[in-house]
Amino acid sequence: MASQAQHAMLDKIKTADGFIAALDQSGGSTPKALRLYGVEESQYSNDNEMFDMVHQMRTRIITSQPFNGDRVLGAILFENTLDREIEGKSSARYLWEEKQVVPFLKVDKGLNDEKDGVQTMKPMPELVSLLEKANAQNVFGTKMRSVIKLGNETGIKEVVKQQFEVGRQIIAAGLVPIIEPEVDINSAEKAQAEAILKEEILAQLDALGDGEYVMLKLTLPNEANFYEALINHPKVIKVVALSGGYSREDANKKLAENKGMIASFSRALTEGINANQSQDDFEKSLDEAIESIYQASRS
Structure with missing residues (x-):
C-alpha cells in the first residue's frame, strides 16, 4: 500500500511546477560527466575513486541552496548513489526529507x-x-x-x-x-x-x-x-x-515550444558548473541553470 510520502510525491509530480534533474550517469558516462565538471581521468585511478568523485559532485549539487523542491520536482539517481549517504542520510531519503525532491532510480x-x-x-x-x-x-x-x-x-x-x-x-x-x-x-x-x-x-x-x-x-x-x-x-x-546532447540554450528553447512537457536534463543541467569554482560561483551557476530550465518547463 502506498505510503503517505508516496502520495505526497505523486501529488507533487502531477501538480507542481518544475523539472526532474537527471543525476544518474553510470559507469560508462561518468568519466565524461566528471571531465565536463573539471575532474580529469588522471585524478582517479580506479572505479571506486571515480564513483567517490562523482558522488562528491552530486552531493555538492544536491546540498547546494538553489537545489530544492521549489523548482526541482525530482532527481534520478544511479544505484551507486542510492547506496551512499548525503549528510548522514541515504541519498534518496535526503532528497525527499531535506529537499522535498522526489527520488527516482535508474x-x-x-x-x-x-x-x-x-x-x-x-x-x-x-x-x-x-x-x-x-x-x-x-x-x-x-x-x-x-x-x-x-x-x-x-x-x-x-x-x-x-x-x-x-x-x-x-x-x-x-x-x-x-x-x-x-x-x-x-x-x-x-x-x-x-x-x-x-x-x-x-x-x-x-x-x-x-x-x-x-x-x-x-x-x-x-x-x-x-x-x-x-x-x-x-x-x-x-x-x-x-536534452539529448543539445546545449542548454537549445534544449530550453525547444522545450518551451512543447506545452505540457517538462525537462529531465543531465548535461544541460550541469553545463557551466565546475569542481574548481568557489561555492558562491558554483551556486550562482547552478541557480542560473535551474532557473532557466524551470522557466522552460513552465511554458
Whole structure:
C-alpha cells in the first residue's frame, strides 16, 4: 500500500511546477560527466575513486541552496548513489526529507548492440532485488533507457514492447516507471522514428490495466507539440524531455515550444558548473541553470 510520502510525491509530480534533474550517469558516462565538471581521468585511478568523485559532485549539487523542491520536482539517481549517504542520510531519503525532491532510480544495465536501427536494454537479472532496495529507501519511481537511431518499425516496436514489459514489473512492485525510448537527435530519420514511436507508445498505453500508470521521457521532437496525445493520455502521469546532447540554450528553447512537457536534463543541467569554482560561483551557476530550465518547463 502506498505510503503517505508516496502520495505526497505523486501529488507533487502531477501538480507542481518544475523539472526532474537527471543525476544518474553510470559507469560508462561518468568519466565524461566528471571531465565536463573539471575532474580529469588522471585524478582517479580506479572505479571506486571515480564513483567517490562523482558522488562528491552530486552531493555538492544536491546540498547546494538553489537545489530544492521549489523548482526541482525530482532527481534520478544511479544505484551507486542510492547506496551512499548525503549528510548522514541515504541519498534518496535526503532528497525527499531535506529537499522535498522526489527520488527516482535508474534501473537499466546499459544497451545491447544496435539491431534493426535500435539499441534495446540489456537483461536486468537483479531487477527484483533492486526494486526491493528502492522501496526500502522510499524511492518513488525508476528510469530505463533504450535508443532509437533509425525509423525502423521492427526495431521501434521491439524497444517499446520491452520498455512496457519491464514497466509492468516495476508497477507491480509499487513504483512508477519512467519509460525512456530516446531518439538520437542526430538521426537522419528522426521525424520518421518519432511518428512510429508515438503510435507504438499509444498502443501500449491503451493496453495498460486499472491502476497502471507510467511516465515518459522522450527526445524533444522535431515538430512542436508532437507528443500532445501522449501528454494528455489518462495513463501518463507526466512527459519529461531529455536534452539529448543539445546545449542548454537549445534544449530550453525547444522545450518551451512543447506545452505540457517538462525537462529531465543531465548535461544541460550541469553545463557551466565546475569542481574548481568557489561555492558562491558554483551556486550562482547552478541557480542560473535551474532557473532557466524551470522557466522552460513552465511554458
